[in-house]
Amino acid sequence: xxxxxxxxxxxxxxxxxxxxxxxxxxxxxxxxxxxxxxxxxxxxxxxxxxxxxxxxxxxxxxxxxxxxxxxxxxxxxxxxxxxxxxxxxxxxxxxxxxxxxxxxxxxxxxxxxxxxxxxxxxxxxxxxxxxxxxxxxxxxxxxxxxxxxxxxxxxxxxxxxxxxxxxxxxxxxxxxxxxxxxxxxxxxxxxxxxxxxxxxxxxxxxxxxxxxxxxxxxxxxx
Amino acid sequence: xxxxxxxxxxxxxxxxxxxxxxxxxxxxxxxxxxxxxxxxxxxxxxxxxxxxxxxxxxxxxxxxxxxxxxxxxxxxxxxxxxxxxxxxxxxxxxxxxxxxxxxxxxxxxxxxxxxxxxxxxxxxxxxxxxxxxxxxxxxxxxxxxxxxxxxxxxxxxxxxxxxxxxxxxxxxxxxxxxxxxxxxxxxxxxxxxxxxxxxxxxxxxxxxxxxxxxxxxxxxxx
Numbered sequence: 001x002x003x004x005x006x007x008x009x010x011x012x013x014x015x016x017x018x019x020x021x022x023x024x025x026x027x028x029x030x031x032x033x034x035x036x037x038x039x040x041x042x043x044x045x046x047x048x049x050x051x052x053x054x055x056x057x058x059x060x061x062x063x064x065x066x067x068x069x070x071x072x073x074x075x076x077x078x079x080x081x082x083x084x085x086x087x088x089x090x091x092x093x094x095x096x097x098x099x100x101x102x103x104x105x106x107x108x109x110x111x112x113x114x115x116x117x118x119x120x121x122x123x124x125x126x127x128x129x130x131x132x133x134x135x136x137x138x139x140x141x142x143x144x145x146x147x148x149x150x151x152x153x154x155x156x157x158x159x160x161x162x163x164x165x166x167x168x169x170x171x172x173x174x175x176x177x178x179x180x181x182x183x184x185x186x187x188x189x190x191x192x193x194x195x196x197x198x199x200x201x202x203x204x205x206x207x208x209x210x211x212x213x214x215x216x217x218x219x220x221x222x
Numbered sequence: 223x224x225x226x227x228x229x230x231x232x233x234x235x236x237x238x239x240x241x242x243x244x245x246x247x248x249x250x251x252x253x254x255x256x257x258x259x260x261x262x263x264x265x266x267x268x269x270x271x272x273x274x275x276x277x278x279x280x281x282x283x284x285x286x287x288x289x290x291x292x293x294x295x296x297x298x299x300x301x302x303x304x305x306x307x308x309x310x311x312x313x314x315x316x317x318x319x320x321x322x323x324x325x326x327x328x329x330x331x332x333x334x335x336x337x338x339x340x341x342x343x344x345x346x347x348x349x350x351x352x353x354x355x356x357x358x359x360x361x362x363x364x365x366x367x368x369x370x371x372x373x374x375x376x377x378x379x380x381x382x383x384x385x386x387x388x389x390x391x392x393x394x395x396x397x398x399x400x401x402x403x404x405x406x407x408x409x410x411x412x413x414x415x416x417x418x419x420x421x422x423x424x425x426x427x428x429x430x431x432x433x434x435x436x437x438x439x440x441x442x443x444x
Contacts, residue, residue, distance in 0.1 A: 028444040116358060119341040133422030135378040136338060136360060138436070156357040157438045158380040160431035163424070177436045184442050200355030202385070207441035209382035214360070214399045215437055216379045219429035220406050222250040 004190045007035040007085035009093035014045025015175065016091040016112055016182050021052050023183035030190040035083040037076065039095050055083065061095050073098025080105070087189055090144060091182070094123060102146050107196060109144040110189065112182050114174050116140060116156060121149035126174055127167035135161050135217040137170055139178045141185040143196065152201045154185045154194060160217035226412045229257040229307035231315035236267025237397065238313040238334055238404050243274050245405035252412040257305040259298065261317050277305065283317050295320025302327070309411055312366060313404070316345060324368050329418060331366040332411065334404050336396045338362060338378055343371035348396055349389035357383050357439040359392055361400045363407040365418065374423045376407045376416060382439035 062068025284290025337347030
């Protein structure tokens with residue numbers, strides 16, 4: 001693909017959306033955010049979109065399996081078609097994507113999750129990690145499957161957990177990495193370099209990891 | 223504690239046992255392996271023990287909840303008492319430790335697991351990680367609880383998964399880290415620097431992680 005159109009779903013502040021917009025405007029990725037959709041009317045992500053002259057649409061979703069949910073699913077598909085969206089990016093979207101979007105965009109929906117999946121799926125990945133007491137945490141960009149947080153993994157970033165961390169400080173450390181790996185995953189998709197084999201993602205000509213050694217946390221004294 | 227006695231349980235080759243013996247003989251840890259127990263008569267770990275003049279005992283275990291299993295549990299406790307064992311180290315021991323040992327050595331049993339727990343518990347951590355398609359893997363030393371692979375985490379090492387990895391190559395990369403983190407965890411225990419709060423482990427004066435940045439895998443191009 002030469003250049004792709006992105007439709008981004010947000011429920012909140014949209015800092016990952018901002019990272020994607022920034023990467024696009026800096027021509028770091030062959031992709032343009034053409035549409036932002038939110039289930040929350042007051043999601044700051046919608047405001048971010050408007051500030052960059054990107055169409056921003058509030059689509060109320062209702063309860064799962066309600067008529068409103070099904071209608072929202074249809075509306076999503078119509079909007080994505082209208083804006084010629086090639087790739088759907090979930091960026092802190094707290095609802096399950098409907099079956100129509102899932103079918104229409106099979107293997108063309110990405111999600112970012114603030115944990116080293118399959119650890120800590122769900123809506124509180126960072127707090128769950130802090131409470132569990134892991135010494136290494138991280139984030140994951142993956143293809144979205146209909147089941148939450150389970151799809152094939154494209155890229156992960158691992159960070160150490162420090163002794164004084166709580167959920168918030170850990171979330172901030174993870175978020176800094178989210179802003180790096182999500183645009184990268186989008187760029188590989190735009191370059192048609194991602195291939196799913198079984199449930200593994202092959203990245204054509206994958207660059208070596210940023211660090212080849214191990215993160216050992218806490219560190220070693222002996 | 224000044225110097226502690228270790229009882230190590232193995233089922234197989236015992237390379238982690240060897241790493242612990244080596245660290246002890248090099249005076250890197252304030253601990254001596256005084257007893258090695260295996261459920262398998264031909265476990266090479268028993269042979270390693272004998273080569274270092276360490277008592278090596280084959281204790282057949284039978285099926286879980288069988289009379290033989292209960293008898294083995296009693297025998298374990300007797301052996302550990304006889305050798306004045308302070309800390310039990312599970313090192314590739316493929317059976318569940320019995321309730322008598324668990325009670326007698328509450329918060330004094332360590333286990334090493336070849337995955338970044340809570341991801342991939344169970345007996346095939348490395349293969350499961352490779353099959354799942356994670357891009358970061360690792361290993362964990364934790365206090366053993368009666369449920370497998372769930373106890374409070376002392377130290378973790380994260381390593382990148384490379385494009386050509388299979389379960390074996392990934393297991394080798396992880397194993398190199400296991401040999402570093404297990405002796406370190408034992409040393410902190412010997413120094414009485416480990417404290418469990420809720421389910422987190424506080425390491426007194428914890429050294430900073432070996433790497434403060436993130437492992438991003440695959441690496442970044444943008």
